[in-house]
Amino acid sequence: MNWMYKVLASCLFCFLLISTCNAQSEPxxxxxxxxxxxxxxxxxxxxxxxxxxxxxxxxxxxxxxxxxxxxxxxxxxxxxxxxxxxxxxxxxxxxxxxxxMVATLIEAGDEDNVQIPFGVRKRRAVSASVSSIKTSELPQLPLSTLTNVLAGRLPGLYIQQLGSRPGTDDASMLIRGRSSYNSNQSPLLLIDGVERDFVDMDLNEIESISVLKDAATLAWYGMTGANGVVYVTTKRGSSTSTRVTLDAQGGVQTPVNLTKPLDAYTYATLYNRARAENGEQPLYDQTALDAYQNGTDPYRYPNNNFVKQFIKKAAPVQRYVATVSGGNSFVQYFTLLSYYNQDGLYKWATNPRYDANTNFQRYNFRTNLNMHINKDLDIALDVNGRIEDLGYLSAGNGTFLNTLYNTPANAFPIYNENATYGGTSQFRNNPLAMLNEDGYISDLTRSMMSTIDVKYKLGSILEGLSFNAFFTYDVEGLYKSGFEQAYEVFEYNGAGGYTQFGTRAPITYSASAFSASVRNNEFWGGFDYNRHLGQHSFNFSTRAQWALSASPGRLDNRRQGVSNRLSYGFKDRYYVDVVATFSQSQNFAPGKRSGWFPAVSAGWIVSDENFLSSAGFLDYLKIRGSVGLVGNDLISSRRFAFNNYWTRGGSQYAFGTSYSASPNSSELELANPNLTWEKARKASVGFDAKLFKQAVSLSVDYFYENRTDLMTADILPNVLGQSRVQVNAGEAQYKGIEAALNFSKNIGKLNVSFNGNFTYAQSEIIAINEEAGTLPYQSQMGYNIGGVRQGDSFTRRFLLSDGIFQSQEEIDAAPVQRFSGTVRPGDIKYRDVGGPNGVPDGIIDNFDFVMTDYSDVPKAYYGFGTTLQYAGFDVTAQFLGVHGRTIQINSLINSGSLASGYLNQFSVDSWTTATAQTALYPRMAMSDRGNNTQNSDYWLRSGDFLKLKQMELGYTLPAGINRLMRVNAMRFYVSGFNLLTFSKVDDLPIDPEMPMAGYGSEYPSLRTWAAGVSIKF
Missing domain, CATH: 2.60.40.1120 (Carboxypeptidase-like, regulatory domain)
Structure with missing residues (x-):
């Protein structure tokens, strides 16, 4: 109940704040x-x-x-x-x-500001490729991370949800495409220009989110910008109004796809059949099968449904946010306080000592303060932080869910007749005991971030010149605590007694510890020059950067450089931007740590030319393009790999007549003194247009990137007898097109708007070092960068399947398959592609795996949505779609363990002689399963899908009612997330975005429903 007090305290604070504001003046x-x-x-x-x-x-x-x-x-x-x-x-x-009202040029109005690194431009003057969205256009959803709210909203930004457990519904982000086959492809995340993660922020903290995609915007960040930038701008106060807002949401999260475990009778029947396939005698006799069916003896013949018994149909989620903003001509402020609580799906997790249900709670606070000290000096001071409490059972969510999903229904009774916990020598994890007798862990993370930004005008020296200094101080720490406990389980031994497994231990406090402490500092200092001279405009910025990340137990990470940008405009029609950054990284050898990263972009407002003045339908047309060089120093190699190092420990050696053991020293992989960063050469060309009295907006970009100096294996001779650090000998590229379309129209009292975006990107590996003798059809050269996801890794080579063997005659006539001791009817048949010399040799082995273009990253991704507003009502819907993506179901169909016989809900569709023509999957087997679990195209499926990702329906009270209630506006709404999915794997009860969610040991994917109220005072 502790969270209830926290909610009440948060609400009380909000209402006291609002009451105080209202009490300050009469109506x-x-x-x-x-x-x-x-x-x-x-x-x-x-x-x-x-x-x-x-x-x-x-x-x-x-x-x-x-x-x-x-x-x-x-x-x-x-x-x-x-x-x-x-x-x-x-x-x-x-x-x-x-x-x-004063007329302005198109895309040069008061609301057309675009955030660029340490600067603001009118959208008209931006010649680079930037996509942005205001958070007022995003739905209010009670999600633990913000990333998924952006899915399908911005061209060039691909977001794939990877998890859904409370506090960890994380997602991966990719901008445009992949041009590196090394691990790190995530974009740089910036908040108000500082490298910080935004996923744990509250939506109401944010003013806008921009995606920087081409060299003209990314070169500013030198060695860290190659993967793109997601640039978040936070809200600030206003000198013209005071605003107090309160948002309250409550809802439920329900599992979308969840494994349906076999009942005891079905499991026992299939188990006998699997043994028969291996020539073994049945394990369960008819007496046992009858008992499982009639349930007459639940202790000797249990029939559990652990998923139904321990997984709820819904779990609550809540979010409360209060903000106050305002100011005058000297001081402006924005303050936010929010509370978020997401409960888990586990039943029977509460006991008098602790609640082992997985749970996530988060407090966010922020104060952004702008101070106009005098006519020359302005100071901005931002302070924000978070307190996050992630709780979970001691055994871990993965172990617990694996127990629920994969423990056979007849393994043991939850309670024995003597009220002890049931279990066996094979199945020692009892889910009820895991929740109530195994302990509980709390990860309490505290974060504090502060920024001071000083601007001093030097107009007395040169009109338009100013000095700027920007410094941050961020700290974060993790405090881990909880309870430790242990339990025993008992198995009936058939002689009136029970056999004990495990030993009970009384509850104790677990070892509490502070860990994961991190301190980050960043400094940017330099000059700006902004000046208009007749029809000419000049904007010049130069900044020196110094950054430090420190944590106990490792050496500090340091970074420094100088970034420069010159923007020139003529007649508000022609624009040129030149960027040049000198960047340094300590990841490389002294003397080889620095490099220049130049870029240039240009824009032309063609619609302002006389030759287009007669095109009445065309209101605005800008052609733009950019080219430049950006880097990535986060290479996949050990730190300071330019030096040779030795390590102590490991194997020990005997010396002397006493043969006493002495610790050894061994050399790490051989250094590469010539290591350097990845170099990404980016080019982009496109146009922006507005048509039909600006009712329609259209943007199109063609983009290309070539990335060299990729890390790849060193192919020196093995006679060296030592492993080597990788070398910069790789090359890859991608190219594609992206487009965004927006439409807005008032039809009487009905306001209609539509948004749509589409991105297509195709990658290719140009150079990569491979083992000597790699066969042409197994080489990665010329194929895309990707692979099919297998847990945390990716697979690119697959066997080519040719159906299922239906008889021994087919087996005898086919190539010899060497992935099983014995191949039987019902096994997968593979094609003989080649042998050691690259030609078919009548044997199926590792030489028959072929390189493929199958990838977890789609070739195309898109989003579209609409908003309708009429008489106080509004409805918003947003869809996300992907095309050209591949998933594997090998892990799904073959999930389980040897103890359970690898039997699951999909086993009923396995091959048998009777079902040979309709079977969906190969035969079951208790052992010798290697042939049917190989990575092959038999297990690949289309991962294309279209999702109704978000939807919101709202109603705003009429002005008269608002005045009676002494509020400016009050809106009630219901919202949903992850509502509908259309895919090519509708025959499988899975989420194509997260195929293993709800299976194996993964938390199920969640559908979120919420209702809320938003009040403005």
């Missing part, structure tokens, strides 16, 4: 703001949207430009129209007033 009078909106020439403007700031009340001007809207005297009205700067006015001052 303001209701007024009717009215007037006429005109342009600078006095011409009435039609279609101007007038809304109450931080509210949903909105009216639109007609042909005469007139407006009238009821509001409160202290409220601020916002005037918006495409092609014009935003205008603001106090409601109390707008009575039969004329409001003048």
């Amino acid at each position: 303001d009078a209701t007024v009717t703001a009215s007037g006429t909106v005109v342009d600078k020439n006095g011409k009435p403007l039609e279609g101007v949207a007038i809304s109450v700031q931080e509210n949903t009340r909105e009216v639109t001007t007609g042909p005469d430009g007139k407006f009238s809207i009821e509001c409160i005297s202290n409220e601020v009205l916002i005037f918006k129209k495409n092609g014009y700067n935003i205008a603001r006015g106090a409601a109390s001052e707008l009575e039969n007033t004329t409001v003048t």
Whole structure:
């Protein structure tokens, strides 16, 4: 119940905060703001949207430009129209007033700012490839990580969910494609320009998220930018308004796909059949089979369904967020406090000593403070942190779920007749005892991050010049604690007694320890110069970077460099950006640690040229392109691999007449003094267009990347007798196209918007060192970068299957298969591709594995969605799809253990003589199974899918009701995540995105339903 007190405390804080704010002033009078909106020439403007700031009340001007809207005297009205700067006015001052709006260029308005590294540009002036989204466009979902909310929303960003356990519903991110076959391909994650992970932030902390994809934006980061950047901008205060918000959500998470274990009778029957396939006698006689069916003796002949007994149908999830923001011309602030609680799916996990159900709780807080000290000095101070508590049973979730999924239904009774825990010599894990008698672990992670950003204008020296200093101090630590315990299980021995396995130990506190302490510091200092001279604009930035990461037990990680960027614009139509970064990394030998990373991009607003003035449907067209060099120093090799090192320990040797053992020293793999970073040469060309009075927006990019100096095996002769560090001799590339389409239209009171994006990328390995004598059809050269996921690894070579052997005659006439001692009817038949000389030799062995283009990374991924708004109602839906992806089901169909006979729910569809024509899978076997568990295309399936990833339905109360309740706006909504899936593996009860979720030892994939309320004061 401890979490309930925490929730109540959080709510109490929020309501006290809101009450305090409301108590500061008496209710303001209701007024009717009215007037006429005109342009600078006095011409009435039609279609101007007038809304109450931080509210949903909105009216639109007609042909005469007139407006009238009821509001409160202290409220601020916002005037918006495409092609014009935003205008603001106090409601109390707008009575039969004329409001003048100033025309602006397309994509150069007040809301067209784009965040680039340590700078802001109008979208019109950006000639690089950047995609961005505001969090106001994202649904409010109670998820433990933010990554999955972005799935399908941004072109070029591929997000694949990898887990769903509380606190660990992580995902991998990939920008555009893979051009390295080494392990690290994750993009650089930045928060307000600092390398920090954003997945554990609350959505309400974030203002916008941008994806930087080409060399013109990435070269700024030198050796760390080759994989792309996800750039997060946090919210800040406003000098024109004070805002207090409260969001509260509650919901449930339900398992989508979950293994259905065999009942005792089916299991025993299949077990006998599997033994018969091996020529063995049945283990279960007819008496046992009858007892399993009629359930007359549940202690001697148990029939458990551990999944049903210990997995809930739903688990609760909650999220509460309070924010306060505001300020004046001297100080602006934004403050957030949030609480998140995600419970696990385990039943019977609570006892008087502890609750062993997996659980995740998180507190987030943030304060962003902007201070205008004087006309020359501005200081921003940000402080934020998190407290995360991840709890789980001592045995571990993987062990517990493996016990539930793969322990046979007849293995043992949960309780024996004498009230002891059931178990056997083969099956010693009793799930109820694991939850209540095995202990509990709590991982408490505390993080604190602070940033100070100082800007000093040097206009007295040179107009437009400023000095900037930026410093961060981040600390994080893990405190592990909990309880230790041990239990025994008993097996009925048939003689009226029980055999004990294991030894009981009383509950004790586990060894508590502080670990995983990390301190990160980052400094950026330099100058900015921003100046407009007639039709010319200049923006120049130079920054020196110094970064440090320190943790006990390892040497510090250090990084430094100097980044420079020059932006030039002419006539607000022609733009050029030049970036040059000098970057250093300690991962390489002295004298070989530094390099230059240049890039250039250019943009042309073609639609402003006279020759396109007659194209009435075309409002805006920009052509842009970039080319440059970026690096990646996170190579897959040991640290400081440019030096030779020795290690002590390991085997011991006897010396002298007494033959006493002495510790040895051994040399690590031989060093490579010429190690260097991966070099990514990126090129991108594309266009941005707006059509039909800016109702339609379209962006298209063609991109190409060639990456050299990839780490690959050293192919020196083996006579050296020592392993070697890898060498920079690899090369790979990718190329593709991406597009984004947006549509927005008001049809009376109905507002309709649509978003869609598509990315296609094809990779190729150009150079890689392979073992001498590698056969052409086993070489990776010319194939894509990828592989089929097998747990945490990837497989690229597969046997080619040719159905299933139906008779001994087929076996005798086929090539000899050497992956099993005996091949029988019902086994998978493989093709004879080649032998030691690369030609078929009548034998199926390792020479018959062939290289393939099958990959877990799709060739294409896309997303699309829509938002409809009408009379206070709104509905949003977002889909995610992938194409050209392959998954394997070998691990799924053959999950289990030798003790359980590798029998599971899929075994009922295994081959037998009677089901030879309809069987889905090869025969069952208790042993000698090697032939049917090989990596082959028999077990490969299409991993393509289309998911309704997110959906939200909301209703905003009318303005009159809001005023009665003394709030600016109140919105109620219901939302869902991971709602529907359409795939080519509908015949299997799996999630194609996470095929093993709910099987083996993996937590099931979850569908989330939530209801919430959002209040603005």
